[in-house]
Structure formats: structure tokens, C-alpha cells
Amino acid sequence: MLPKILVVDDDRHTRILLDRLLAKTATVSLATDGAEARQLFAADDFNLVLMDQRLPDVNGIALLREFRASRPQLVSMLMTGFADVRDAVAAVREGLFDYQTKPFEDLEALEAVIGKALELDRAYREIDGLRARLLTVADQPVVIGQSAAMARALGQIRQVAGLDTTVLLEGESGTGKDLAAKLIHALSPRADKPFLEVNCGGLPESLLESLLFGYEKGAFTGAGQANAGYFEKAHEGNLFLDEIADMSPKLQSSLLRVLQDHSFTRIGSTQQRKADFRLICATNRPLLAEVKAGRFREDLYYRIAVVSVRMPPLRERAGDIVPLAAHFLDHYSAKFAKVCGPFTPAAVQGLENCRWEGNVRQLQHCIERAVALHVGGAIDSLHLFPACEQAVRTQLADTVSAALLRYQDARADFEREYLRRLLVAAGGNVSEAARLSGIPRQNFYVRMKRWGFVAD
Secondary structure, eight states: OOOEEEEEOOHHHHHHHHHHHOOOOOOOOEEHHHHHHHHHHSOOSSEEEEEBBBBBSBBHHHHHHEEEEOOOOEEEEEEEEEOOHHHHHHHTTTTTTTEESSSOOOOHHHHHHHHHHHHHHHHHHHHOOOOOOOHTTTTTOOOOOOOOOHHHHHHHHHHOOOOOHOOEEEOTTTHHHHHHHHHHHSSSSTSSSSEEEEEEEGGGGHHHHHHEEEEEOOOOOOOOOOOOOOHHHHHTTTTEEEEEESOOOHHHHHHHHHHHHHOOOOOOOOOOOOOOOEEEEEEEHHHHHHTTTSSSSHHHHHHOOEEEOOOOOOOGGGGGGGHHHHHHHHHHHHHOOOOOOOOOOHHHHHHHHHOOOHHHHHHHHHHHHHHHHOOOOEOOOGGTTTTTTTHHHHHHHHHHHHHTTOOOHHHHHHHHHHHHHHHHTTTHHHHHHHHHHHHHHHHHHHHHHHTTTSOO
16 A cells, blocks of 8 residues: 655645655645645645645644644655745654755655655654554563564574573574564463573583582582472473573583483482473574584584574664664663654664664664654754764665765755754754754854855
8 A cells, every 4th residue: 555645835836746746656635735735734634744834824843733633643844935044943852753955956866855755754654553462462572573574583493482492592693583582482372381491601501500409508608498490380381581692502412311300309409390481592692613612512502493483683684773763762762751753864774774783682672762852843863973973874875875966065065054953953052053063153144155054
């Protein structure tokens, strides 16, 4: 189904231009004033609203504010006059996705921005769909991902969740192996039983052994009373051993014996105990390579890797980046009691261009930091530094070089756009914009006059 776009502009030529530009990829509705726009908006669920700032009967930003009161996650863009910084600042403060100056000079660039806006709308709708499903599936982890790589992993997880067999989750740090383990538990017949997890890489051998096997009173100094281990506590449930590649050779041997018949003895005891648990393991290192290097037991590897699921890195899930970022933005805005968002086109571009070596965890921390330090409103690429700073700069450099402009023209375009974004980021405060740029305020003001941001 094609996305639905509402265009509100009293200028006939602008309406015709946008209708022709978008007709092949969207269903376009046209309105000439606020009254007509209200009727169309009430009658349909639009994916994007393109609003002129100055309408015959209403202020464009005021009308968008009215629309967003009934649909807070509405993705909208403002169309305004050239170099009107006040309109741009007002748009950003209202949390609009972007603003475009008229007349449109680059229709391909306009199409690209509209495409990013629709992508953000899809992300918001996906998150809303997840919320609706979670209302009917209690305690099921939120897993966001529509990319082919993630769909394969989720398909394997759903297929194996109902089988009573060991599962090995492999993947780089930050790819969500712990979330996958919880999802396996939630979808398994053992979902109403215990789910226990242990990070094998974060504990000394002796502590990990006592945690897993349990101990009797007096088994070692400090053992003042008997304590059941995780093998016992996970009875009829699922036991998740994270970073199993870090387990010592001694404990690898002990675990293998336990898995053979699910029997064990507590430390300091001779009594055999049994427990019925399902084992899920995870590692951020290729475990077969660890076997070949002699650091992991081959027989234990084949015992725990009955089913192996690879969690893809974020760089293989390009289509999931914006939905994940939107989910984290929603989560941390609620957590910190702030109204942040949406992402600007520059922010979306920066998010997509980043390598995300730390995968989903790095993306999560990037959004958390941006929301924590932001006063509210739209999230621009400036707010996502330092994680996306280099990506945004690289993109800008590539864009300028690709334009094949004369040096003077390229420099002028760069400075004009640079000043515009600084002023928006600073909320129209010239002193703050000058501080962010590192340019003395007097010189900064001269540059603003040069490009028409202030009157002579």
C-alpha cells in the first residue's frame, strides 16, 4: 500500500509540483487552507504532512501543533521562505522532521528528504505495532528487526524455541544475544518456569563453580549455610550461560559431565542431585575457532551447539537502524520525562552512515546520551555526537565533492548550510551558535549578514 501524504499550500504551482513529484510513490491529498486541511486530516491516517508556513486562514506551525496534539508521532515538514531562520527555529522547537525553503531548487534532494521522513513514519508504526502485540504477550522481550539478516535469526529462534535442546547463540558484542536467549525462553514450553543467566567471563573460576553447582555448609571459608546452585534453581526452566568461551578448562569438563545426564553434586557434598533444565549458551568469539586453537573442548562444543544461531551485526541490518533508534528515542524520552524527537534528516543520515562497531548496544547508548543531554524537540546530527560526528562530516565532504562545483561555489554552499544548521541547533541564539562554531561572535555575525540570515 502506498504511503499517504497531505500537502497543504495555498500556492497552486507548489501543489501541482508536489503532486506530480510524489504521485508515483504515494497517494497525495491536496489542501489550499487550514479548514480544508483539517477535514482531510480528520478523514484519513496520513504518513506525512507537508505544510506551508503561511496559509490564508492559519499559521502553518499552529495547525501542525493542532494535528500533533491528536497524533503525537505525526511526521511533518514545514515549507517556508528562503533564509527565514525564525521559521526554521520554530519548526525545530515544535519537533517537526524538517523544513524546506521555497522555491525548491533541488527536487531530487527534496524527494530524498521526503523518503527519509516516510522511513521514520514506518519506524514509529512498527514500534506501535510491537506495543500492541506486547499487550497480548506478557513478558515477551521487544525484538525490533525487519531486515533479511534479522528475519533469518528470528526465524531460527522461533523454530528452536519449542524444542527441548541446547542452543548456541553466536555474534559480536552488542548484537542482542541476551535478548535472543530471553525470547527463546518466552516462546518455550518452559516460559512460566525460571530463567537464570550467568556471565561466565565476569566471574573467577571458583565463584562461577559455586554459583552453578551450589555448596554445602562449611564447604569453604565463608560458607556459613548450604546454598543451591543455578543448576538446581533452573529446574524445569532455562539456564543461559553468556560468554561461555571464557569458561576455564576445568569447568568445561565439569559442565560436560552435567549435560550428559543432568546430574551433579554440590561443592562439599557426595550426594548426587538431578535437575531438568534447558541450556542456552552465547559467545562473542567464533567457538569452532576456539576449539581448533585448543582453548575450548571439542566434545563440549558439539554438545552445546546442537542448534547454532548467528546474531547479525548492525552493519548487516541497515534497514533496522532507524526503527531501533526510534524505539530507543521513545524509551528514553519516557524514562527521562522529556519530549524529544523526531530525528531530523541529517540525524537519520548520520545514523545510517555510522559503522556501529558496538552494534545495537552502541546505538542504544548513543540515543540515551542524546536524550539525556537534550532539552527537548527534534534530535539533529549535532546531538548524536560523538558517535555520528565523523559519519556526518564524511557525508558532507562526499556531497560537496560529488557536486563538482567551483571551489568558491562549494565553499559558499558549505558555509551557508553550516551557519543555518548551527543557528537551528542553537535555537536561534547567535551567541550560542558562535560558541559552538568556535568563531568570534563579531565575525560570526558578519558571516550571517553575508548570507542573508540577518538584515543589513
